[in-house]
Amino acid sequence: MLTPTAPRRGAINVFAALLEQRTGQQIAANREWLVETALKPLMRARGLASLDALVAALVGGAEPALAEQVVDALLNQETSFFRDAGVLDMVADAVKSISDESAISRRPRIWSAACSTGQEPLSLAMALDERQVRAEIIATDVSEAALVRARAGRFSQFEIQRGLPVRRMVSWFESDGGDWVASPDLVRRIQFRRLNLVGDPLPFGRFDVILCRNVLLYLSPSLRRTVLDRLALSLRPGGLLVLGAGETVIGQTEAFRPSARWRGLYEPSLAHPIPLGRLAR
Amino acid sequence: MKTCLVVDDSKVIRKVARHILETLNFSVSEAGDGREALDSCMASAPDVILLDWNMPVMSGMDFLRALRDSNVASRPKVVFCTTENGMGHIRAAIEAGADEYVMKPFDRETLESKLQIVGLA
Ligand SMILES: C[S@@+](CC[C@H](N)C(=O)[O-])C[C@H]1O[C@@H](n2cnc3c(N)ncnc32)[C@H](O)[C@@H]1O
Numbered sequence: 001m002l003t004p005t006a007p008r009r010g011a012i013n014v015f016a017a018l019l020e021q022r023t024g025q026q027i028a029a030n031r032e033w034l035v036e037t038a039l040k041p042l043m044r045a046r047g048l049a050s051l052d053a054l055v056a057a058l059v060g061g062a063e064p065a066l067a068e069q070v071v072d073a074l075l076n077q078e079t080s081f082f083r084d085a086g087v088l089d090m091v092a093d094a095v096k097s098i099s100d101e102s103a104i105s106r107r108p109r110i111w112s113a114a115c116s117t118g119q120e121p122l123s124l125a126m127a128l129d130e131r132q133v134r135a136e137i138i139a140t141d142v143s144e145a146a147l148v149r150a151r152a153g154r155f156s157q158f159e160i161q162r163g164l165p166v167r168r169m170v171s172w173f174e175s176d177g178g179d180w181v182a183s184p185d186l187v188r189r190i191q192f193r194r195l196n197l198v199g200d201p202l203p204f205g206r207f208d209v210i211l212c213r214n215v216l217l218y219l220s221p222s223l224r225r226t227v228l229d230r231l232a233l234s235l236r237p238g239g240l241l242v243l244g245a246g247e248t249v250i251g252q253t254e255a256f257r258p259s260a261r262w263r264g265l266y267e268p269s270l271a272h273p274i275p276l277g278r279l280a281r
Numbered sequence: 282m283k284t285c286l287v288v289d290d291s292k293v294i295r296k297v298a299r300h301i302l303e304t305l306n307f308s309v310s311e312a313g314d315g316r317e318a319l320d321s322c323m324a325s326a327p328d329v330i331l332l333d334w335n336m337p338v339m340s341g342m343d344f345l346r347a348l349r350d351s352n353v354a355s356r357p358k359v360v361f362c363t364t365e366n367g368m369g370h371i372r373a374a375i376e377a378g379a380d381e382y383v384m385k386p387f388d389r390e391t392l393e394s395k396l397q398i399v400g401l402a
Contacts, residue, residue, distance in 0.1 A: 085397055157366070157384055161391045165398050166371065166382040175368055 008036070011051035014058070015039070018067060019074045023142050024198035024219045024227075027074070038073045072145045076218075079116040081164035082123045083213070084245040087264070091209060091242055092127035094262050098208050098238075099133050108135040108208040111234070112190075113197060114215035115139035118150030119163070121190045122182060124211075126168050129186075138203055140195035151192050153182030197227050206236045214244035221252070228253045232268045241266040282308045283401055284327040288318040288344065289362070290336040294385075298331055298362070301389045305402055315339025319347055326355045329401050331383075331392075334363035334370065342377060349378045358399040362387065 012035050016027045027035065036051060046066075048054050058066055082088050099108045112121040121139035128135050141147055160169060160180040173180040195203065197215065210231050216224045231241060232255035241256055242265055243249070249256040249266050256266040285307040287298045292313075299309045310327065312318035316339040318330065330348075334341040345359055361374045362383040371382050381395045396402035 080394070158388070158391065161384060161387070162394050163398075166379075167375065170368065170371055170375065175366070 008051055011055045012036075014055050015051075015070060015074060018058070019071055022067075022071045023075065023196065024223045025075065026218050026220060028218065035074065039070065042069055042073050068144070072143050075143055075146075077116045077143065077146050078214070079119045080159075080162040081119045082127075083120065083163060085163075087242070087245070088120075088123045089127055090262060091211070091240075091265070092124060092131055092133070094240055094265065095124075095128060095135055095209055096131045096133045099135070108133065109205065110135050110137045110209045111203060111207045111211070112137065112139040113195075113210055113212040113231070115141050115150060115192070116143075116146050117155075117159075118146075118153065118182075118187075118190070118192070119155075119159070120211060120213065121150075121192075122153070122172075122186060123163075125186055125189045126172055135189075135208075137190045138193065138207075139190050140193050140203070142194070142196045144194055147192050147194060151187065153184075153187040155180050155182075198223060202230060202234050207234055207239055208236055209240045209242065210235060211242040213242060214247070217244070217247060225253045229255045232256060235268050237270065238267060241268075282306060283329070284308045284310070286310050286312060286318060286321055286327040286330045286357075288312045288315065288330060288336070288341065289333040290314055291333075294333070294362075298392070301392050302331075304389070305393060305396065315341060315344030315347070318344050319351070322348060322353050322357065323351070326353045326357050329358040329360060329396065329399065331360050331362045332379075334361065334365045334374075342373070345374070345377050345379060358401065360395055360399060 012032055015035055019025050019027065039051065039054060043054055046057065048057060058070065095108050095110065110124065112124065115121050118139065121137050125137060139150065156179055160173065169180065172183050172186050174183070212231060216227060219227065228249060235241065240259060240262060255268060257269040259265045259267045283306065285302050287295050287302070287309060289295050289298070290313050295311045299311065302309045310321060312321050314336040319339070332341045332345065341361060341363065358380045359378065360381040360383055361379050362385060364385045366384040374382055380399045383391055383395050393402050
């Protein structure tokens, strides 16, 4: 692997700082080399020959939209349908039991807090439909570009084949010129909105389930803790937090504890009220 | 070790599939058409069959129907793997008893994902 030479290094630092300032995401040292690859299409589209030229355009500030495009290009938006086999089906089971056990009849509220291009909330909407549960699903992401794709519900042949069983595919998608498009009825069950987990006010009201998967990984430990503590306040007592397969709250915050009933999920721990000071940002 | 029978009239496709499957710890056998595949299953049934649609001698569909009618003791999982990417073909395959469907061209991740879905990866 090539070590970036001094000018490129400087440029990479500028992009990394911009990304962290806007989203809290840090670029791991072993992924720095990806920066140039990720920005290539943007540079080509603008006729910029080097990373330094892109920095100059950014700093020049003539185009406010450019910074957002850089951030979008640098965000890791890797996702798939039913990511980590079995997890979303278990979450759907949990939502069903919450809905069955709730005394007053109300729709369970679910928040997919870093939904990327939509595979996560769409998977959940399919799994809930199979269980005859109607829920309110809010799906948010910091990237407007990802949300535009999510709302369109259009996936390439490669994307549609990752994680999605063929029976679910034929039930919910139509093929259209090589792509696969989710049925409007499915997409309509999800409200897609832009929301930055670092700094934006959280959605109004409390949730029964929050999915916050594969997004806190590259936040600094203190920021990760702040976000987790805020999420705890957005859950109903007995509500559930769903993290990515390799993620945990253990050692990060006392605001959550492992759920006794749902393996791998977390619930707010009532025993540890969150110091108010830590919530202010 | 899990076993997979790759049924495709293209030697290149069989080679690519074999390579991916071996990295996923499958023991792989090959057949060039449905007839050969049926003989192979009668001799010893694999855990999963990766099945092309259009082949000489006996097509994937004819093979699948014959397999499901046969007395092959275990019920191998059948994953179609074909350029027939239209909804009509996919529905017909499911109706005939296919467990999963891979639309070509495929890559390692697609194959791995579909094998996971049928409980084999
Ligand atoms: C790797 S994807 C994970 C998608 C999905 N949750 C999953 O597990 O498959 C991470 C997503 O988090 C989003 N993201 C990154 N920082 C964020 C922030 N500060 N607020 C909201 N979303 C953020 C990215 O835009 C990206 O779509």
